Amino acid sequence: xxxxEQNSExxxxxxxxxxxxxxxxxxxxxxxxxxxxxxxxxxxxFLLLIRENEKEKRKERLKVTFDTTLKQSLFHITASQPAxxxxxxxxxxxxFGNEKLTFGTGTRLTIIP
Amino acid sequence: xxxxxxxxxxxxxxxxxxxELRCDPISGHTALYWYRQSLGQGLEFLIYFxxxxxxxxxxxxxxxxxxxxxxxxxxxxxIQRTQQEDSAVYLCASSHIAGGRETQYFGPGTRLLVL
Numbered sequence: 001x002x003x004x005e006q007n008s009e010x011x012x013x014x015x016x017x018x019x020x021x022x023x024x025x026x027x028x029x030x031x032x033x034x035x036x037x038x039x040x041x042x043x044x045x046f047l048l049l050i051r052e053n054e055k056e057k058r059k060e061r062l063k064v065t066f067d068t069t070l071k072q073s074l075f076h077i078t079a080s081q082p083a084x085x086x087x088x089x090x091x092x093x094x095x096f097g098n099e100k101l102t103f104g105t106g107t108r109l110t111i112i113p
Numbered sequence: 114x115x116x117x118x119x120x121x122x123x124x125x126x127x128x129x130x131x132x133e134l135r136c137d138p139i140s141g142h143t144a145l146y147w148y149r150q151s152l153g154q155g156l157e158f159l160i161y162f163x164x165x166x167x168x169x170x171x172x173x174x175x176x177x178x179x180x181x182x183x184x185x186x187x188x189x190x191x192i193q194r195t196q197q198e199d200s201a202v203y204l205c206a207s208s209h210i211a212g213g214r215e216t217q218y219f220g221p222g223t224r225l226l227v228l
Contacts, residue, residue: 042222043204043220043222044204044217046216089156091156100161100169101217103155103156105154106155
């Protein structure tokens with residue numbers, strides 16, 4: 001069956017360090033992968049989109065990698081700050097069939113001052 | 114504001130009652146999605162509207178759930194004969210084009226509690 005796993009429910013990182021979050025998928029052929037940030041009591045906010053033929057995407061302190069051989073995306077926040085504390089969700093659009101994103105369950109990141 | 118809005122922000126209802134949740138998407142966005150998020154869970158797809166096409170209802174959990182989108186804009190999600198397991202945050206999102214090929218813009222959600 002298809003599965004998207006974000007393999008840490010919660011992650012604590014010291015301020016200033018790089019936070020790395022993982023998104024693994026099985027039985028998907030993703031055309032696109034997106035990362036969203038969700039703060040408590042709010043809807044998710046889009047951060048980055050990476051296509052299947054792209055290896056890496058950057059935006060300010062954020063970097064996303066996409067390895068279709070390993071079936072994995074890594075999301076990095078460099079020089080992390082307490083304001084980066086939130087839940088981060090990955091979402092896939094499959095190459096086959098419907099035009100729907102499927103979301104992972106998220107990783108709750110806490111940056112410790 | 115130009116974002117997606119949802120109302121009400123919170124809804125408490127008694128088991129067996131019907132509820133209506135409203136979503137106002139970003140003007141000009143042709144795609145609209147409804148998701149459900151239970152405590153500690155990821156987003157569960159419910160239904161998707163794209164322009165004038167028939168909606169994709171494949172995620173609706175039972176026939177107690179239905180949704181409409183009037184005039185290609187505002188959408189209403191209706192839950193009939195609510196059950197306690199319907200308690201969740203219901204999120205609406207819109208995008209300029211379909212699926213994951215572009216950013217989905219989310220509303221703040223409606224927190225539904227069924228007593």
